[in-house]
Amino acid sequence: MATTRLAIDAHEIRRQFPFFQPHPEMRSVIYLDNAATTQKPYAVIEAVSHFWAYQNANVHRGGHGAGAKASALYEAARECVAKFLNAREPAEIVFTRGTTEAINLVASSWGETFVRAGDEIIVTEMEHHANLLPWMRLAEKQGATLRVWRITDDGRLDLDALRALLTERTRLVAVVHISNVLGTVNPVAEICRIAHEAGARCLVDAAQSIAHMPVDVQAIDCDFLAFSGHKAYGPTGIGVLYAKRALLEEMPPYQVGGGMVRIVSWERRQWAEPPAKFEAGTPPIGEAVGLHAALDFIDSLGREAIAAYEHELTEYALRRLQEVPGLRLHGPVPDRAGIFAFTLEDIHPHDIATVLDTRDVAIRSGLHCAHPLGERLGGATARASLAVYNDTSHIDALVEALHTTRKVFGYA
């Protein structure tokens, strides 16, 4: 693969990550578990460290300069996210602990207000538990019906199947942008358009797409979108809920407490304006600063360039993986993201991961927090997933370790 043609030089990028530098306490690892979490560049670690060391204060409270500075940094992070997503204004960005909390926020606040008995919610068969369980619970709580949008045999979503599922009772379509198992890139803009035509809202789980391709909330025209910082080279403990301003206005608070209220007396309460209305308590300030640095890191490479590079790497991986006898890859080919769930002969995925681990190739095995999809696929899978610092040598090491695995389990 001619990586030199592309703007991305993975070797150069790895130099920006301490995880990939030699260290006496660490074995050098070929890291292919990026769908679980990405490694962190120095820029993020230093921004977080600098904040805790020299800029720490609570936000929106202090009668002192440090508080004002911390507030400015926190709000600058919000502005950065708004620009990154092409939101109309920073007020459409609510900080959460992660994708899971962002979706739970929508299910609790919007869902319990606008989803009534007899209404319907559509979820796809390829959802991660984070975009499945909140809707299952909401449906049970409200007496609503959960409708499952099944995947095709090659791991895609058929838009006609969605049209057939939508009714005048459909309140929401919840869909993942990139499947964390199949690597399918779903046409979320079209899905949102079809949902809107039927009068339904649309929520997009962008956890696996945010660091790997351009994500523009106005182009997608989603009502809600969620992602986590830690899958985008940022810290854990911070995530984002994007929602259209009008929706945030009519939604009740998720949690109540400090910072989300304007007036509190024994007689009455008046909530703060969004996004503060949804950010009760001291927010993850240092983590927001880290997320800001992570998104700057992504933008320094360019999301188009990242997408083009990872696309070529994915094509290479697909070719190489298909050379391994007995390897069965799930999900669409060739048009997909760099997430590869597979089985190898009848070797259990957990055993594959262990053999690969002894060859210093880090992958994940199991059901990947998508149990209903796992059932459909016939059980656990091994999963390798790419990020911008991976290159073809990593794919080669993966393939070689898979050949070793075959030998250990007695396959010629």
Added chain:
Amino acid sequence: MLNELYQEIILDHYRHPRSWGELEPPKITQEGFNPSCGDEVILDLRLDDGRIEDIRFHGRGCSISQASASMLAESVKGKTLEEARALIQQVLALVKGEIEGDPETLGDIVALAGVRNFPVRVKCATLAWHTLEEALKHADSYTDWGVK
């Protein structure tokens, strides 16, 4: 290290599980599940006069979890509840590296000691044994059904 984990005896139990299947009622059925990796072991036990008169298992999962269940079923059949409970503790200590296994008393089970060097795999080896531990908690109520 890899050879210690995937000893021939482990792979043999995995490919040719002993005591595979289910028992006819009356029986105790205990399910063991590891939600993070999807490993599943279901034990069927028939007790008689304070002994494990018969045992079968089925399930799905990695070689370690299934081989361990096969070894368990083979080794506890005919044992008294006390003997079985003592064996469970011995095996748990063995795979965690707290004791060395004695091949004289443990037989094939000593091969499970290979997981010590693979901390993430310890739970695979212990799944069946924790499931049996749970099943034996119901042993007293089981005696009552036996009377019926």
